[in-house]
Amino acid sequence: MIESLLNNNMAWASARVRADSQFFRRLSEQQSPEYLWIGCSDSRVPANEIVGLDPGELFVHRNIANLAPPRDINFLSVLQYSVEVLKVRHIIVCGHYGCGGVRAALDTERRGLIDHWLQPVTELARAHADHLDTITDFEGRVNLTCELNVRAQVEYVGRNPFVADAWRRGQKLAVHGWIYSIRDGLLHDLELTIENARDVDALVRRRWSSNA
Amino acid sequence: MASMKKSGVLEPVPIELLREPLVWFFAEHYRHRDVCKRLLVLLDTVDHDADALQAIHDFLESDLPIHIIDEEDDLFPLLRRRCEPDDHIENVLGMLSGEHANDMHDAQAVRTVIAKAISEERGLRCYSESRSVIEHFCSAQKRHIAMENAVVLPIARIRITESDLQSLGQRLAARRGLPDPFAETP
Numbered sequence: 001m002i003e004s005l006l007n008n009n010m011a012w013a014s015a016r017v018r019a020d021s022q023f024f025r026r027l028s029e030q031q032s033p034e035y036l037w038i039g040c041s042d043s044r045v046p047a048n049e050i051v052g053l054d055p056g057e058l059f060v061h062r063n064i065a066n067l068a069p070p071r072d073i074n075f076l077s078v079l080q081y082s083v084e085v086l087k088v089r090h091i092i093v094c095g096h097y098g099c100g101g102v103r104a105a106l107d108t109e110r111r112g113l114i115d116h117w118l119q120p121v122t123e124l125a126r127a128h129a130d131h132l133d134t135i136t137d138f139e140g141r142v143n144l145t146c147e148l149n150v151r152a153q154v155e156y157v158g159r160n161p162f163v164a165d166a167w168r169r170g171q172k173l174a175v176h177g178w179i180y181s182i183r184d185g186l187l188h189d190l191e192l193t194i195e196n197a198r199d200v201d202a203l204v205r206r207r208w209s210s211n212a
Numbered sequence: 213m214a215s216m217k218k219s220g221v222l223e224p225v226p227i228e229l230l231r232e233p234l235v236w237f238f239a240e241h242y243r244h245r246d247v248c249k250r251l252l253v254l255l256d257t258v259d260h261d262a263d264a265l266q267a268i269h270d271f272l273e274s275d276l277p278i279h280i281i282d283e284e285d286d287l288f289p290l291l292r293r294r295c296e297p298d299d300h301i302e303n304v305l306g307m308l309s310g311e312h313a314n315d316m317h318d319a320q321a322v323r324t325v326i327a328k329a330i331s332e333e334r335g336l337r338c339y340s341e342s343r344s345v346i347e348h349f350c351s352a353q354k355r356h357i358a359m360e361n362a363v364v365l366p367i368a369r370i371r372i373t374e375s376d377l378q379s380l381g382q383r384l385a386a387r388r389g390l391p392d393p394f395a396e397t398p
Binding site for chain 2: 097131134135136137140141144147155176181183184186188190207
């Protein structure tokens with residue numbers, strides 16, 4: 001029932017005020033999040049909740065398969081606003097194991113427009129076919145591709161002119177690559193953090209796996 | 213009856229071992245072998261041992277899937293990052309991941325036959341399908357564990373750092389809803 005959502009909202013707002021009477025007043029005055037979250041649209045990955053942050057603490061951009069496409073005006077607007085206006089200190093690219101978008105990119109079924117959106121993931125998988133083919137289980141291949149996709153997006157973000165300009169200005173900004181497991185609620189740091197242009201070059205040069 | 217009750221007990225891995233996560237994995241593998249041994253004994257009897265059957269059913273339903281997540285989401289990705297090309301770990305991990313998927317399927321088949329035995333209060337030998345299902349599961353487990361103990365864990369000992377081990381132990385604990393094994397006690 002759709003009405004239950006409005007009722008839930010009233011209960012939530014009321015509980016918030018009971019816990020902290022100034023919460024909404026503070027929130028309405030300004031937002032100054034330190035983090036930009038680039039995550040998947042999947043309803044099972046609620047960004048704020050899994051990192052224990054309140055409203056106002058995380059600027060969020062979500063799309064299918066947590067992509068950072070260099071020609072997507074929506075993503076670029078979010079990135080520019082968060083870096084240049086909000087001056088976030090950290091950008092987190094967060095994928096998740098079992099991602100339906102990544103799974104769709106790996107199979108041959110045609111779904112329409114989404115196939116075009118997921119084309120970078122399909123191409124990524126093709127580029128790493130030798131590595132992925134060592135995994136006999138399809139879900140295992142999906143999960144490894146989810147990790148590879150996070151890394152590719154971290155590299156895209158690191159090469160983005162808005163980010164490069166921020167570093168050139170001396171702005172403190174780090175880009176991280178994480179992955180979330182819906183099976184246990186745990187985040188994994190994929191150790192892809194970059195904090196300047198040199199880190200991006202080093203990441204691009206770093207091997208992707210022990211057989212890459 | 214006391215001895216039948218005792219036969220059902222599956223000793224949990226001591227939580228102190230979470231401070232040494234690779235030893236935890238060895239201990240878990242030992243439990244898996246123990247479960248297989250018990251299953252093969254139960255396979256040969258028409259007597260109903262409710263406690264023993266329930267313990268194995270619970271293990272297959274809860275412990276085995278969590279153990280697979282421990283390896284698939286933590287240990288294997290960590291090894292992929294830490295191992296050197298000369299370790300040739302990718303093919304081994306790729307094969308083991310495939311086996312994990314089969315394990316879940318095979319474990320479901322074993323659970324189905326055990327659930328039937330529990331609900332009808334009979335021994336596993338009473339069911340014609342139980343032998344092939346259980347023997348297949350146990351032999352696959354034995355082979356799988358042998359490979360992990362002989363190849364994966366020894367490489368992990370060399371490649372995984374102290375800080376990795378601490379983070380691994382914390383994650384294994386969190387996955388089970390247990391407190392941080394490395395937290396300072398007041």
